Amino acid sequence: MEPTAELLPQHFQINPSLPIYEQFVEAIRRRIVCGAIPPGMRLPSVRELAAARGVNPTTAARTYQELERSGLIVTYRGQGTFVTRDGDIITDARRAIAVQAVRDFFEAAASLGLTAEQMLNMYREDSHDNEA
Amino acid sequence: MEPTAELLPQHFQINPSLPIYEQFVEAIRRRIVCGAIPPGMRLPSVRELAAARGVNPTTAARTYQELERSGLIVTYRGQGTFVTRDGDIITDARRAIAVQAVRDFFEAAASLGLTAEQMLNMYREDSHDNEA
Amino acid sequence: MEPTAELLPQHFQINPSLPIYEQFVEAIRRRIVCGAIPPGMRLPSVRELAAARGVNPTTAARTYQELERSGLIVTYRGQGTFVTRDGDIITDARRAIAVQAVRDFFEAAASLGLTAEQMLNMYREDSHDNEA
Amino acid sequence: MEPTAELLPQHFQINPSLPIYEQFVEAIRRRIVCGAIPPGMRLPSVRELAAARGVNPTTAARTYQELERSGLIVTYRGQGTFVTRDGDIITDARRAIAVQAVRDFFEAAASLGLTAEQMLNMYREDSHDNEA
DNA sequence: GTGGTCTAGACCACT
DNA sequence: GTGGTCTAGACCACC
Numbered sequence: 001m002e003p004t005a006e007l008l009p010q011h012f013q014i015n016p017s018l019p020i021y022e023q024f025v026e027a028i029r030r031r032i033v034c035g036a037i038p039p040g041m042r043l044p045s046v047r048e049l050a051a052a053r054g055v056n057p058t059t060a061a062r063t064y065q066e067l068e069r070s071g072l073i074v075t076y077r078g079q080g081t082f083v084t085r086d087g088d089i090i091t092d093a094r095r096a097i098a099v100q101a102v103r104d105f106f107e108a109a110a111s112l113g114l115t116a117e118q119m120l121n122m123y124r125e126d127s128h129d130n131e132a
Numbered sequence: 133m134e135p136t137a138e139l140l141p142q143h144f145q146i147n148p149s150l151p152i153y154e155q156f157v158e159a160i161r162r163r164i165v166c167g168a169i170p171p172g173m174r175l176p177s178v179r180e181l182a183a184a185r186g187v188n189p190t191t192a193a194r195t196y197q198e199l200e201r202s203g204l205i206v207t208y209r210g211q212g213t214f215v216t217r218d219g220d221i222i223t224d225a226r227r228a229i230a231v232q233a234v235r236d237f238f239e240a241a242a243s244l245g246l247t248a249e250q251m252l253n254m255y256r257e258d259s260h261d262n263e264a
Numbered sequence: 265m266e267p268t269a270e271l272l273p274q275h276f277q278i279n280p281s282l283p284i285y286e287q288f289v290e291a292i293r294r295r296i297v298c299g300a301i302p303p304g305m306r307l308p309s310v311r312e313l314a315a316a317r318g319v320n321p322t323t324a325a326r327t328y329q330e331l332e333r334s335g336l337i338v339t340y341r342g343q344g345t346f347v348t349r350d351g352d353i354i355t356d357a358r359r360a361i362a363v364q365a366v367r368d369f370f371e372a373a374a375s376l377g378l379t380a381e382q383m384l385n386m387y388r389e390d391s392h393d394n395e396a
Numbered sequence: 397m398e399p400t401a402e403l404l405p406q407h408f409q410i411n412p413s414l415p416i417y418e419q420f421v422e423a424i425r426r427r428i429v430c431g432a433i434p435p436g437m438r439l440p441s442v443r444e445l446a447a448a449r450g451v452n453p454t455t456a457a458r459t460y461q462e463l464e465r466s467g468l469i470v471t472y473r474g475q476g477t478f479v480t481r482d483g484d485i486i487t488d489a490r491r492a493i494a495v496q497a498v499r500d501f502f503e504a505a506a507s508l509g510l511t512a513e514q515m516l517n518m519y520r521e522d523s524h525d526n527e528a
Numbered sequence: 529g530t531g532g533t534c535t536a537g538a539c540c541a542c543t
Numbered sequence: 544g545t546g547g548t549c550t551a552g553a554c555c556a557c558c
Contacts, residue, residue, distance in 0.1 A: 016472045019542060034245040056543050094244060095254050101240035102255035108233035112226060113166040122227055123234035151548065178531060188550050193531070201465075208280045210530050210558030283557065298509040320558050358508060359518050365504035366519035372497035376490060377430040386491050387498035415533065442546060452535050457546070474543030474545050 004044045004080075007031065008053070020055055024063040032072050032083055033094040043073060043081040136176040137169040137215075140185070152187055156195040164204050164215055165226040171217045175205065178213075271295070271308055272317070284319055288327040296336050296347055297358040307337060307345040400440040401433040401479075404449070416451055420459040428468050428479055429490040435481045439469060
């Protein structure tokens with residue numbers, strides 16, 4: 001049996017007040033698109049993931065279902081689940097996350113009537129205050 | 133009866149897949165911290181808000197309760213609800229939103245292994261593609 | 265017209281989230297039982313109280329009604345409202361407030377499984393922390 | 397299903413003139429901070445609490461929501477609600493209740509122009525009278 | 529008029 | 544099973 005990926009960072013903490021499967025999907029998606037889990041790598045089984053993180057197996061299964069829907073992972077029946085080897089899918093996903101993050105940032109600025117520049121200044125002031 | 137604030141932007145659309153009261157809270161919070169609804173201004177009554185947006189009065193009431201808990205609005209028994217006159221609370225809320233937005237942005241970049249600069253470039257390319 | 269009592273301490277602040285008339289009743293009751301407003305003293309009229317504190321006259325009226333029910337004040341039609349001259353009523357009210365306060369304190373201690381002594385220690389530690 | 401805590405004292409009586417959910421919150425908070433319900437213990441489900449006390453499930457839910465906001469309990473989606481395992485939160489809550497009780501007591505004494513000692517004497521006299 | 533609370537019952541997402 | 548939300552409609556206290 002081939003080695004499987006370290007799916008989630010070891011320090012990964014579940015926030016019980018949000019859907020667990022969503023937190024898993026989001027974290028794994030980012031691990032894939034940033035290259036931490038390379039194309040073709042085998043993922044742990046649903047049962048392994050569930051046991052490793054102490055969650056219900058159905059929660060782990062749903063995590064993989066969502067990732068499979070987006071095409072980032074592929075399941076070969078009887079063999080296991082693997083990161084897609086289709087580079088375009090990964091690139092597109094990376095771009096989508098980046099674009100959405102920028103869009104959210106600009107939207108927040110606009111709703112406050114601030115420029116991105118002013119937002120960053122507030123952030124720096126705040127960080128500075130908390131250090132001091 | 134004193135005039136009341138135009139609470140939400142006219143184009144405001146309810147997203148049925150998220151809690152209504154949370155969407156209201158978030159939108160009103162931003163209207164207050166950006167100054168669109170000034171300190172001391174009276175807000176429409178619970179029943180007015182409910183009627184204007186076609187939701188149940190208890191949903192509107194919950195919206196105001198949440199905002200009151202954060203201190204941005206104050207309820208005067210039997211008279212109505214008003215934006216706080218405490219400028220510090222408003223300033224703090226504005227700062228908190230801005231700081232969180234910047235933090236989210238940086239965190240997204242880090243999780244993708246990108247710099248903020250690279251994120252912005254992806255955004256610009258994407259916008260350019262969609263225009264073309 | 266005889267002078268009227270300074271009904272409430274000048275620094276008295278209305279908490280809008282509690283019934284105003286209750287806050288007035290409680291504050292005036294204590295002013296009477298501690299002797300700050302002596303027996304027989306004339307109280308300001310309902311309208312004066314309402315104007316002085318910026319509240320609805322019906323709120324001021326209800327304040328007096330409640331105090332009259334307890335016997336601490338008496339209204340002579342056409343002449344005004346006065347603190348009772350019946351010393352027993354005042355003494356009883358003072359005792360009732362004191363007894364209730366002690367009872368509340370002991371009850372709080374019991375519900376925490378603490379002795380009064382331990383409660384006071386926590387209080388002193390806390391005050392000390394906040395000074396330091 | 398794991399056992400759940402005996403949430404409220406058996407003799408607990410609802411006072412119909414105060415909000416039910418507030419009475420529940422206050423009583424449960426004290427059960428937690430005095431250790432009667434230990435950290436990590438599962439609480440009865442919203443529906444169980446509602447049935448046991450004859451109130452609407454939404455009233456029970458509101459009780460838990462309030463306690464969760466203060467951090468004393470934590471909700472695990474789909475699994476139930478549990479007392480926090482964060483000892484600091486519990487300790488802080490206990491201290492806050494104790495400090496507030498002492499403060500209320502001193503404030504009552506001050507408003508009557510009495511010392512704490514005199515208050516206690518009045519209480520003892522009163523108890524003695526009622527026994528006799 | 530105002531907001532606050534409670535009930536009843538439905539629907540939903542998550543585990 | 545769990546809690547979360549929404550609706551509908553009632554009642555109440557306060558101003």
